[in-house]
Amino acid sequence: MDRAARAELQQLFERLAAGDRSALEPAFGLLRPALRRFARHLTPSDAEAEDAAQNALLKIFARSSELDLERDALTWALGVTAYECKTARKRGQRQRESGETGLAAMEARGASPEQAAIARELEAAASEVLGTLRPIDIETLRALMHDARPDVPAATFRKRLERALHRLQVAWRSRHGHD
């Protein structure tokens, strides 16, 4: 998402927070592809990414009236999506543990060998970008992924997570040219 679109999204969320219903459809149009792409980077399959992005979208619009206008709307939306991806991944992991394994499970999930290869490439790209972050950001993102929050107040962790996600986004954009 470029700077102009990001500013537009911020304005749309400010209007939504004020109760302006006409801002919903354009905000949806801007956010939907961005969250889908972001979720695809954080989940192993298209199906899990789609589920996570949809759940995140519904939560974002449900909470948009209470958005703190000092906060960046996109960073907040990505934070919500990251949590949804974590939930989707855990759900998928549980399903895989209790169900089939190996190639049969992959086929059951609808992931072709080509999709698996793409997923591996994306994972490698994500690892590369993660390597450019500060240790505190990596630690924060790892804590989010493994649901192991460090012994800090919730507000401090939330702020750290917000900063880490923002830096991750900037690093990804500088390497790959898009969000």
Added chain:
Amino acid sequence: MATIDSTDDALLARARGAYERGRLVYGMHALWLAAPMIALSLTMAPERGLSFGAGGLLVALAVGLRYRGGAMGRAVIPALLAGLPPLLMPLLMRAGGHCCIAGACWPVCMIGCIVGGASAGLMIGFSSVLEREGRGSFLIAATTIAGLSGVLGCAIVGAAGMAGMLLAVIAASWPVAMLSRARS
């Protein structure tokens, strides 16, 4: 701007539903302030029917306007806070007997209604300064909600107390709002 294809229509409809539910929850946050005010009035005011009526109207307006949004929605919380002096002052001063000013004697709680109403009016007037658009809507909503909050307290004084409080709210809020508008 990205376009929405037909497969996303269902998701957009669900997002709309989620937004409306979120607005309703947001509107209901006003109950954190309104409910204790109504409970206090029901406990202390002799006219429970009036407290029920004014309280019901206050809840419907506060939740409905916050749900709807805009300048009227933004007026709800400042107005409920502004409604605290005309609610509390007559209830706290009701055992105070009479007060005579310039030869005229009034029950102290009646004076509480008028002073509380004037305080509410000033608070509303100053709050409206932040409104760049829709200041008129803000003032109408805020005056109504603060007035209803005041009725919950001034019910113990009767019709004269409520009328005095309402006049004081209007007399103090609108001139302050107009003056601040002229200066800004």
